[in-house]
Amino acid sequence: MITQDNLVVNIDTVIYYQVTDARAATYEVASYIQAIEQLTVTTLRNIIGGMDLERTLTSREEINAALRGVLDEATGKWGIRVNRVELKAIEPPTSIQDSMEKQMRADRDKRAAILQAEGVRQSEILRAEGEKQSAILRAEGESKAAALRAEGEAQAIRTVFESIHAGDPDQKLLSYQYLQMLPKIAEGDANKLWIVPSEIGDALKGLGGAMGNFGPLTGGGNGGGTPAATGKEPAPRREQPTID
Incomplete structure (x- = not known):
């Protein structure tokens, strides 16, 4: 068979039929078997010629139904009834x-x-x-x-x-x-400014005054601040702490 897109395909068909009128099958047609074969080939050519290859490969049920309809109409007067039509193979x-x-x-x-x-x-x-x-x-x-x-x-x-x-x-x-x-506050290069509360200044003054009470010891009658000769070793001078 030749498809609509001009490709040749080989189709293997199986037809199941039954003789319903022996007289008609004998006298209405010379050979009903050959007649069914020729009618099947002709019908398939007409059906496949209107389909492309892809549709032919995917439309077996449609082809079977169309072929059976044509065969039933033609073989009825021959005393033949087509029971089933099957496409065994479609080979591109x-x-x-x-x-x-x-x-x-x-x-x-x-x-x-x-x-x-x-x-x-x-x-x-x-x-x-x-x-x-x-x-x-x-x-x-x-x-x-x-x-x-x-x-x-x-x-x-x-x-x-x-x-x-x-x-x-x-x-x-x-x-x-x-x-x-204060040493911890002064750590780091970014500490350029210190904030000292005003109360701290007053407290520092009091703290400095308390620590300043421990002044140096001086001797009497010696204007130069040198200890008088008493026969004893002079007491060591105490340094006064300085509050910066």
């Missing part, structure tokens, strides 16, 4: 078969590539989702840790403040503590 040319195999192989490769790409896509999505969840959990952990650190520092400040308040320190003690912290 060898070159077309090779092309079809290549096309099928290309389709399979295409589907495999699509499936692989889809798998990679799903993998990337899952990986990104996992990284997102990990980042969220990490941020939540850091936030909670920062909150706990801040709470701990606040508690420490409250504890120190309560201890200082319970001890009721005077200005001299606070001034001494401030002097102890």
